[in-house]
Amino acid sequence: xxxxxxxxxxxxxxxxxxxxxxxxxxxxxxxxxxxxxxxxxxxxxxxxxxxxxxxxxxxxxxxxxxxxxxxxxxxxxxxxxxxxxxxxxxxxxxxxxxxxxxxxxxxxxxxxx
Amino acid sequence: xxxxxxxxxxxxxxxxxxxxxxxxxxxxxxxxxxxxxxxxxxxxxxxxxxxxxxxxxxxxxxxxxxxxxxxxxxxxxxxxxxxxxxxxxxxxxxxxxxxxxxxxxxxxxxxxx
DNA sequence: CGTTTATATGAATCATAATTCATATATATT
DNA sequence: AATATATATGAATTATGATTCATATAAACG
Numbered sequence: 001x002x003x004x005x006x007x008x009x010x011x012x013x014x015x016x017x018x019x020x021x022x023x024x025x026x027x028x029x030x031x032x033x034x035x036x037x038x039x040x041x042x043x044x045x046x047x048x049x050x051x052x053x054x055x056x057x058x059x060x061x062x063x064x065x066x067x068x069x070x071x072x073x074x075x076x077x078x079x080x081x082x083x084x085x086x087x088x089x090x091x092x093x094x095x096x097x098x099x100x101x102x103x104x105x106x107x108x109x110x111x112x113x
Numbered sequence: 114x115x116x117x118x119x120x121x122x123x124x125x126x127x128x129x130x131x132x133x134x135x136x137x138x139x140x141x142x143x144x145x146x147x148x149x150x151x152x153x154x155x156x157x158x159x160x161x162x163x164x165x166x167x168x169x170x171x172x173x174x175x176x177x178x179x180x181x182x183x184x185x186x187x188x189x190x191x192x193x194x195x196x197x198x199x200x201x202x203x204x205x206x207x208x209x210x211x212x213x214x215x216x217x218x219x220x221x222x223x224x225x226x
Numbered sequence: 227c228g229t230t231t232a233t234a235t236g237a238a239t240c241a242t243a244a245t246t247c248a249t250a251t252a253t254a255t256t
Numbered sequence: 257a258a259t260a261t262a263t264a265t266g267a268a269t270t271a272t273g274a275t276t277c278a279t280a281t282a283a284a285c286g
Contacts, residue, residue: 002130003199004130004133004134004137005130006202007133007195007198007199007202008127008128008129008130008132008133009128010128010198010202011124011125011127011128011133011198012124012125012128012129012243013128014121014124014128015121015122015123015124015125015126015127015128016121016125016243016244017115017117017118017121018244019121020117020120020121020124021117024117032262032263033262033263033264034261034262034263037263042245043245043246043247044262044263044264045245045246045247045248045263045264045265046244046245046246047263048263048264048265049244049245049264049265050244051263051264052264052265053243058205064252064253064263066253066254066262067252067253067254067261067262067263068253068261068262068263069262069263069264074205075201075204075205077201077204077205078201081194081197081198081201082120084194084197085120085123085124085194086116086120088188088190088191088194089119089120089123091188091190092171092187092188092190092191125273129273129274131274145232145233146232146233146234147231147232147233150233155275156275156276156277157232157233157234158233158234158235158275158276158277158278159274159275159276160233161233161234161235162234162235162274162275163274164233164234165234165235166273177233177283179232179283179284180231180232180233180282180283180284181231181232181233181283182232182233182234227286228285228286229284229285229286230283230284230285230286231282231283231284231285232281232282232283232284233280233281233282233283234279234280234281234282235278235279235280235281236277236278236279236280237276237277237278237279238275238276238277238278239274239275239276239277240273240274240275240276241272241273241274241275242271242272242273242274243270243271243272243273244269244270244271244272245268245269245270245271246267246268246269246270247266247267247268247269248265248266248267248268249264249265249266249267250263250264250265250266251262251263251264251265252261252262252263252264253260253261253262253263254259254260254261254262255258255259255260255261256257256258256259256260
């Protein structure tokens with residue numbers, strides 16, 4: 001397991017829309033599974049699976065209280081990383097990837113390179 | 114396309130071991146496809162495919178010189194992000210995810226929860 | 227021009243990951 | 257104990273992505 005592989009595993013884990021939304025929610029504070037499920041409007045089992053994946057990458061940890069299980073980020077640095085990443089994307093116009101790509105394809109068809 | 118989806122797409126793109134290694138190499142400076150191919154010891158077409166994926170996320174850009182095509186990062190902030198991420202992973206012992214997971218599985222089998 | 231060198235592309239295959247569904251577990255409540 | 261509530265799990269299915277292979281393109285060079 002190289003550093004690049006470890007790091008890639010981590011990035012892939014966060015790089016899933018639902019998991020990223022979970023992380024962004026948890027960045028604001030602890031949430032139980034039910035809250036996450038209803039806020040994200042996804043199947044409960046799906047949220048559970050994603051939480052498991054996040055836990056296996058040490059991104060979140062749990063705390064049980066009665067029947068409920070509360071999750072939170074293992075470290076505030078994670079939230080900061082997401083924010084930094086977001087800022088970078090804005091700087092680079094990395095959002096709206098789609099439109100950019102469509103332009104590219106159009107150029108290629110009309111003869112560049 | 115929500116912000117989370119855009120950001121996830123970006124993270125997923127970098128979250129592939131070979132692509133991450135490409136990014137780490139390009140963080141040190143421009144490289145042509147041939148160099149990347151031989152340094153990473155992968156098929157040329159594979160490197161091309163990965164470069165295309167990185168380009169589609171605006172992570173790299175190209176410059177042609179004679180037959181060769183040189184790639185570099187679109188922005189130095191990308192390199193910084195990778196470094197920050199690496200630092201965070203070390204802080205959290207997120208490297209060696211695997212061993213941690215094996216322990217967990219062992220615990221689970223022997224009856225926890 | 228024909229050949230070599232460098233890179234890109236598309237289709238096919240293979241691997242991995244996401245999602246759903248049914249069900250299990252665990253706590254609380256009556 | 258029986259039931260309700262909250263979460264987790266595993267197997268099955270489906271979708272997505274990585275890799276390979278064959279081939280195309282494009283520049284340089286004889």
